[in-house]
Structures are given as structure tokens and as C-alpha cells.
Amino acid sequence: VSTSTGHLLALIRSLGETTRAELASTSGLARSTVAAQVGQLLSDRLITESGTAQSTGGRPATLLRFNEDAGAVLAADLGATHSRVAVCDFGATPLVTEPLEMDIGIGPIAVLDSLSEAWDRLLDVAGKHETDVRGVGLGVPGPVEFAAGRAVHPPIMPGWDGFEIGAEMTRRFGVPALVDNDVNIMALGERSAMLDPPNDMVFVKVGTGIGSGLILGGRIHRGATGTAGDIGHIQIATAEAPCRCGNLGCLEAAAGGAALAKELTAAGLTANQSRDVVRLVRGGEHVAIHAVRRAGRLIGEALASIVNLLNPTLIVVGGDLAGAGEQLIAGIREVIYQRSTALATHGLEIRTSQLGDHAGVVGAAMMALDRILDPADVDAALERSG
Amino acid sequence: VSTSTGHLLALIRSLGETTRAELASTSGLARSTVAAQVGQLLSDRLITESGTAQSTGGRPATLLRFNEDAGAVLAADLGATHSRVAVCDFGATPLVTEPLEMDIGIGPIAVLDSLSEAWDRLLDVAGKHETDVRGVGLGVPGPVEFAAGRAVHPPIMPGWDGFEIGAEMTRRFGVPALVDNDVNIMALGERSAMLDPPNDMVFVKVGTGIGSGLILGGRIHRGATGTAGDIGHIQIATAEAPCRCGNLGCLEAAAGGAALAKELTAAGLTANQSRDVVRLVRGGEHVAIHAVRRAGRLIGEALASIVNLLNPTLIVVGGDLAGAGEQLIAGIREVIYQRSTALATHGLEIRTSQLGDHAGVVGAAMMALDRILDPADVDAALERSG
Numbered sequence: 001v002s003t004s005t006g007h008l009l010a011l012i013r014s015l016g017e018t019t020r021a022e023l024a025s026t027s028g029l030a031r032s033t034v035a036a037q038v039g040q041l042l043s044d045r046l047i048t049e050s051g052t053a054q055s056t057g058g059r060p061a062t063l064l065r066f067n068e069d070a071g072a073v074l075a076a077d078l079g080a081t082h083s084r085v086a087v088c089d090f091g092a093t094p095l096v097t098e099p100l101e102m103d104i105g106i107g108p109i110a111v112l113d114s115l116s117e118a119w120d121r122l123l124d125v126a127g128k129h130e131t132d133v134r135g136v137g138l139g140v141p142g143p144v145e146f147a148a149g150r151a152v153h154p155p156i157m158p159g160w161d162g163f164e165i166g167a168e169m170t171r172r173f174g175v176p177a178l179v180d181n182d183v184n185i186m187a188l189g190e191r192s193a194m195l196d197p198p199n200d201m202v203f204v205k206v207g208t209g210i211g212s213g214l215i216l217g218g219r220i221h222r223g224a225t226g227t228a229g230d231i232g233h234i235q236i237a238t239a240e241a242p243c244r245c246g247n248l249g250c251l252e253a254a255a256g257g258a259a260l261a262k263e264l265t266a267a268g269l270t271a272n273q274s275r276d277v278v279r280l281v282r283g284g285e286h287v288a289i290h291a292v293r294r295a296g297r298l299i300g301e302a303l304a305s306i307v308n309l310l311n312p313t314l315i316v317v318g319g320d321l322a323g324a325g326e327q328l329i330a331g332i333r334e335v336i337y338q339r340s341t342a343l344a345t346h347g348l349e350i351r352t353s354q355l356g357d358h359a360g361v362v363g364a365a366m367m368a369l370d371r372i373l374d375p376a377d378v379d380a381a382l383e384r385s386g
Numbered sequence: 387v388s389t390s391t392g393h394l395l396a397l398i399r400s401l402g403e404t405t406r407a408e409l410a411s412t413s414g415l416a417r418s419t420v421a422a423q424v425g426q427l428l429s430d431r432l433i434t435e436s437g438t439a440q441s442t443g444g445r446p447a448t449l450l451r452f453n454e455d456a457g458a459v460l461a462a463d464l465g466a467t468h469s470r471v472a473v474c475d476f477g478a479t480p481l482v483t484e485p486l487e488m489d490i491g492i493g494p495i496a497v498l499d500s501l502s503e504a505w506d507r508l509l510d511v512a513g514k515h516e517t518d519v520r521g522v523g524l525g526v527p528g529p530v531e532f533a534a535g536r537a538v539h540p541p542i543m544p545g546w547d548g549f550e551i552g553a554e555m556t557r558r559f560g561v562p563a564l565v566d567n568d569v570n571i572m573a574l575g576e577r578s579a580m581l582d583p584p585n586d587m588v589f590v591k592v593g594t595g596i597g598s599g600l601i602l603g604g605r606i607h608r609g610a611t612g613t614a615g616d617i618g619h620i621q622i623a624t625a626e627a628p629c630r631c632g633n634l635g636c637l638e639a640a641a642g643g644a645a646l647a648k649e650l651t652a653a654g655l656t657a658n659q660s661r662d663v664v665r666l667v668r669g670g671e672h673v674a675i676h677a678v679r680r681a682g683r684l685i686g687e688a689l690a691s692i693v694n695l696l697n698p699t700l701i702v703v704g705g706d707l708a709g710a711g712e713q714l715i716a717g718i719r720e721v722i723y724q725r726s727t728a729l730a731t732h733g734l735e736i737r738t739s740q741l742g743d744h745a746g747v748v749g750a751a752m753m754a755l756d757r758i759l760d761p762a763d764v765d766a767a768l769e770r771s772g
Contacts (some may be wrong), residue, residue, distance in 0.1 A: 020703060064519070096675050097762050143729055145593040199610075199613075200609055214695075214696075215600055216603070217602070217603065221602055221696070222554060222697070223586055223730075224585075224698060225697060225699070225729060225732055225733065227694075227697045227727065228696055228697040229695065230694045230730060231691075231694065233694055233725075233726075234690075234691040236688065245727065247725060248722075249623060302691070303618040305691060306695060308613075308617065308619055308620060309598075309600075309607055309614065309617060309620070309692060310600075310607070311608070311610050311612070311616065312609065313612045339619075339621060339633060341619055343616075344611070344616060345611045346611055347610060347611065377549055
């Protein structure tokens with residue numbers, strides 16, 4: 001039995017709405033211990049009372065819940081050119097968020113300056129102060145050495161290699177700052193919004209390029225050097241286009257948003273990026289629909305192998321091109337059900353992202369919250385606050 | 387701090403050779419607590435004293451280590467036709483082991499009867515009694531619902547679907563019995579024999595068919611329905627052979643031992659199975675060497691995608707065809723380094739199995755040991771023994 005107040009907070013956070021009696025029976029702690037720890041959490045405003053439970057007789061029990069207003073976290077999802085910033089509450093819900101057009105190639109200091117400005121502005125709008133900020137979460141479009149909060153040889157982030165992103169943000173804001181790959185935080189965000197989060201899921205981001213975030217056994221799988229989930233350069237049997245990586249037949253070179261935009265441009269349409277492709281599909285443009293359906297089947301080829309390998313419960317498709325909806329998903333489903341084994345697809349769900357553009361910032365906030373609400377850290381903070 | 391005697395045993399097991407002083411400093415427990423728990427473990431023969439440590443002054447400290455002779459576990463690695471049975475000590479080392487030729491299609495009762503007979507015979511040879519047996523570990527060539535110890539729709543195990551293998555073995559031997567997919571236990575066995583076990587590794591078994599066992603974040607990844615690691619039906623860009631699963635271009639249909647044996651037979655050589663192919667390669671038969679090298683490159687194509695996706699530290703190639711050694715590995719390495727991204731292959735090691743034929747039984751024994759030496763179970767057993 002874990003007996004600390006921090007563990008009790010984690011239990012309350014996972015239960016949603018609960019009572020002292022339920023906490024005692026679920027945790028195995030004595031009612032007197034639960035009462036004392038609940039008192040401490042209430043006085044530190046980490047939980048709140050929210051009415052009374054329907055009673056089966058006797059005095060109605062007071063309902064307790066995690067206090068999502070206990071503080072704020074700063075979140076950002078950085079892309080090569082399109083980013084999103086947000087101020088979130090302790091439930092990882094964005095209080096206020098906005099897109100930010102910025103070239104990540106201007107380097108880490110200039111990017112973090114812009115982010116700081118944007119966060120200051122959003123804190124104002126949300127009616128929060130810097131003193132409310134307890135953590136920072138950031139996603140970046142490249143591989144990250146997670147424990148060190150450092151980008152490692154990121155191909156599309158010139159000037160960032162080895163830069164201590166987490167340490168620099170902690171220096172600026174005086175709170176824990178976590179950094180991970182953008183697709184990992186999108187996977188985390190999407191999962192955190194589910195009522196019944198699956199243990200094994202694959203989040204596929206189809207934007208300019210194609211990447212994925214893996215949640216396996218309930219945890220993000222990052223791999224030995226933080227590059228896990230890289231599906232853009234998987235070789236596709238039916239594709240032969242040359243890729244910027246130097247190989248032929250990479251998934252990204254055939255089915256990424258950049259490749260599709262180029263293809264539609266060659267066909268005489270106006271398409272510079274994924275969003276233009278989606279606009280054309282929604283407008284009923286036959287050539288664009290045809291291209292996106294074919295891209296879906298190619299992505300399905302890569303995912304068919306991944307379904308056999310990882311046997312996930314859920315595949316979520318996000319990123320700009322997911323805006324094409326069923327036109328993209330239909331081909332993915334078709335090939336997975338045709339190519340993966342029946343055992344692996346039994347019970348598999350394949351759908352588009354529920355959070356859309358917000359998956360990244362929600363995941364970035366959740367990553368920061370999971371750290372600052374870690375039981376050991378909560379216990380240490382409670383001790384300091386007396 | 388975990389304070390139970392079972393946790394202290396787990397610590398001693400992980401440290402190898404240790405002293406009471408080191409245990410106190412590593413665990414954070416009081417020296418008096420360590421002394422009492424060590425006394426209990428010594429009297430229950432779960433640990434032994436093994437000499438004295440070199441001292442820097444004062445009384446030399448007594449060395450303590452986990453007692454690998456504390457009991458025996460029964461282990462078996464079942465294949466479609468070739469199996470291996472063993473009696474192992476508490477270090478998962480086979481005390482005695484032998485191959486067993488048996489068609490798994492005779493059904494679970496007949497197979498478990500044969501296993502029981504073989505284990506009885508091996509216990510005699512090892513000078514052990516049934517009362518020494520504390521656990522049973524079994525690998526089977528199909529998907530397993532691990533928690534239930536049950537095969538689930540196994541394609542090549544007629545009559546086994548839904549059979550409660552673990553429960554039946556527990557009924558026969560009166561001890562905990564664990565069941566998993568054969569490639570998962572091979573991965574576990576190979577990993578348990580390493581001095582510095584990696585967190586993320588892929589074990590590829592190349593036999594009649596092709597499968598893999600994934601260890602991710604230090605744990606076996608089984609997936610939603612226990613079929614994770616199934617790489618035999620990944621579609622290979624450069625292959626077109628029809629597969630028994632009904633698709634074209636599956637890895638197994640082009641590079642599995644059965645496919646190679648058939649190909650060599652068609653070329654006028656004598657080859658019924660993987661081992662015959664290896665024999666021909668070792669004999670310098672040009673056609674066989676050519677076929678195995680090509681098979682290596684095809685396996686490399688599948689693994690190149692998996693290296694991008696999972697970013698492992700280590701790939702171990704086992705199974706009968708691994709007996710071809712460098713002739714098989716060379717092609718695998720060549721394609722992985724050519725097709726996977728530089729970031730993912732940085733620091734990646736690719737090699738053949740160190741345990742060879744024994745990886746399965748060592749892993750099966752380790753799986754049983756991890757269960758019976760689980761701290762909570764050890765504490766419960768110590769309480770019962772007084």
C-alpha cells in the first residue's frame with residue numbers, strides 16, 4: 001500500500017469524483033489517515049469539495065474532486081512553420097490558445113523568446129499571473145532525449161541540436177519544463193481525452209511529412225535514441241518516388257502532404273501545403289480526392305505491418321491531412337483489414353483525432369502535469385508549504 | 387522505500403553478490419531491519435553466504451547471494467514438431483535438457499502428458515524431486531492470452547484454442563504455471579543472459595516461419611490480443627511469393643525456412659526444413675548460400691521499418707536458420723543500415739542468439755521465476771512457512 005498524500009492525490013485524480021469512504025476502501029488506508037490527507041489537500045487547494053453523494057442512509061458523503069483550477073501550465077506544440085501555444089488548467093484543458101506562424105529555423109533562443117511573449121499575452125487573456133504557472137510542456141518536430149529535455153540531431157530544426165530546451169525554459173519560468181517529440185505529445189493528448197484510455201495505441205500524424213507516436217503498455221515508447229515512431233521512411237511495396245532521405249519508395253515521399261501538394265500543383269491545381277489539399281478535397285476536386293484516397297491506401301500499407309507487429313487497440317489519424325476525414329481514412333482501413341492478420345485486427349478501431357489541432361498542446365500540458373503531480377513531487381511540495 | 391523481505395530478496399537477486407551493509411545503503415532500510423530479513427531469507431535457504439568481502443579495515447563482511455539451488459522449475463519450449471524440455475535451477479540455468487520430437491497437433495492433453503513424462507525423467511537425472519519444483523514455464527508457437535494462460539486462435543496448434551494450459555499444469559504440479567508465446571520467451575531468455583540487458587530489443591526467430599518477440603521499456607510487449615511481434619506477414623516490397631495466409635509478398639513466404647527448403651528442393655538439393663538449409667550452407671553449397679543471403683536481405687527490409695518504428699538498442703536473430711550465422715546476418719545488416727534512418731541505427735547492435743536452441747527454455751524458466759519470486763508472493767510464502 002502506498003501511503004503518501006501525493007499517492008492519494010493521484011488516486012483522486014484518476015477517480016474523477018469520489019468520497020472519503022471510497023478513498024479508504026480503494027487505497028486500503030485507514031479512514032483517519034484518509035481524513036488527515038484529504039484535509040491537507042483541501043487546505044492546499046489541490047482538491048475541492050463538489051457537493052454531496054446520493055446516500056443509501058445516514059449522513060450524505062461529501063464529494064471530492066481534483067481541483068483543475070489549482071494552477072496553470074504553459075503548453076506549446078512547435079511545428080516547422082505552424083505552431084500552437086496555450087495556457088492550460090490543471091486538467092490539461094486549454095483556457096486560451098492561439099496559432100503562431102513562426103519558422104523554427106530561426107533557432108532556439110528566438111523561438112523561445114516568441115513563445116514567452118505569446119504565453120505572457122495568453123496569461124493576461126486567461127486572467128492568470130505568472131505565479132499561477134506551475135509547469136511548462138513543449139512538443140518539437142524532431143527526436144528528443146527526453147530525460148535531458150534536449151533535441152538530438154533534429155533534421156528539420158537547424159540550430160537546435162543539443163540545445164537544452166527544458167533547462168532554458170526552467171531558467172525563464174522557474175518551474176519544471178518537459179520537452180518531447182511533437183507526435184508523442186499528440187498521442188498523449190488524444191489519449192488523455194478518452195474516457196477509457198487504451199494501453200496500446202498508435203497516433204499517426206499526416207502533415208507535410210508523416211510520423212507516429214506510440215503508446216505501448218500505457219506509456220509513450222521513445223526508443224533508444226528518442227526516434228521511435230518514425231514511419232515516414234518505411235518502404236512501401238507499391239511506391240517508388242524518390243525521398244529527400246536518399247532512398248526510394250519511402251511512405252512520406254508518396255503520401256505526405258508535401259508530396260500530394262506537389263502532385264496536385266503539377267496537375268494544374270493550387271496547392272502549397274496539406275491544408276490546401278484538404279481544401280480541394282472538401283471542394284469536391286476529383287484529382288485531389290483521388291490523390292488523398294491513394295495516400296490513405298499507402299499509409300494503410302505501412303500501418304498494416306505495424307498492426308501485425310504491435311497489435312494495438314486503436315489507431316488515431318491526426319495532422320492537417322486528417323482534415324480530409326473519410327477520404328483519407330477509408331483507404332487506410334481498406335488496406336489494414338486486407339493486409340493485417342485477422343487476429344491482429346480483431347477489435348481494432350481506426351479513426352481520426354478528436355482533438356484535432358489541439359491534441360499537441362493538450363498532450364504537452366498533460367506531460368507537464370504528470371511530472372508536477374507525481375506523488376513524490378507533491379509530497380515534497382506539501383512538506384515545503386508546511 | 388519498499389520494506390518487505392520479498393523486496394530485499396529481489397534486490398539481492400539483482401545485485402548478484404552483496405553484503406548486509408550494501409543492502410542497507412541501497413534499500414534505505416535500517417541495518418537492524420536488513421539483519422532480520424537476511425536472517426529469515428537465510429533460514430528459508432532463499433539466499434546463501436558465499437565467503438567474505440575484502441575489507442577496508444575492521445571485521446570482514448559476509449558475502450550474500452541469491453541461492454540458485456533453492457528450488458527447481460520445469461521449462462519447455464514447444465514447437466510445431468520440435469520441442470525442448472528442461473529442468474532449471476532458480477537462476478534459470480538448465481540443469482538438464484533434451485529435445486523432444488512431437489507433433490503439437492496431437493492436442494493439449496497428449497502433449498502435456500508427454501511433457502510430464504519428460505520432466506519426470508529429467509528430474510531424476512538432475513537428482514531433484516517433485517517437491518523441489520516451485521514453478522512451470524511454457525512457450526507455445528501461437529498467440530497467448532497471458533493473464534489467463536490460454537492459447538487464443540493459434541493457427542498451427544489444432545485443438546488448443548481456448549484450452550487453459552496454465553491451469554492444467556498447475557493442477558498437475560501444484561505450483562504456479564506461466565504460458566507465453568514461444569518467441570516472447572526466447573526474447574526473455576536471451577535478455578536474461580546479458581550482463582547489461584537493454585530496455586528495447588527485438589528477438590527475431592527465423593525457423594520454418596518467421597516471428598519476433600519485442601521487449602520495450604524493459605517489458606515484453608504482447609499487444610491487445612497477444613499477437614504482437616508477428617512479422618511473418620509483413621509485406622516486402624521486393625517479394626511477390628504467395629503466402630499460406632492468402633496474401634502476396636509476405637516475408638515468411640519469401641524468407642522462411644520452409645520457403646527456402648522448397649526452393650532448394652526445386653533446385654535439386656535435399657532440404658526438408660530449416661536445419662537442412664543450414665547444413666547445405668555450412669557445406670558450402672552455392673545455391674543454398676545464395677538463397678540464405680537473399681533471405682537475410684528480405685528480413686532486413688522488414689526489420690528496417692521496425693528499426694525506424696521502435697528504435698531498439700539490439701536485434702537478436704535466433705531460430706534454426708540463425709545457424710547459418712554471418713551468411714544470414716550479413717544481408718540483414720546490409721539492408722537495415724541502407725534503409726533505416728541514421729538516427730535510428732546509431733548504436734544499434736545486430737547479432738545472432740547467444741543461447742541458440744536453449745533461449746526458449748531459459749526464458750520459460752525465467753518467466754516462472756519472475757512470478758514465484760515476485761516480492762508479494764515471497765512475503766506470503768515466508769508468512770506461511772512461519
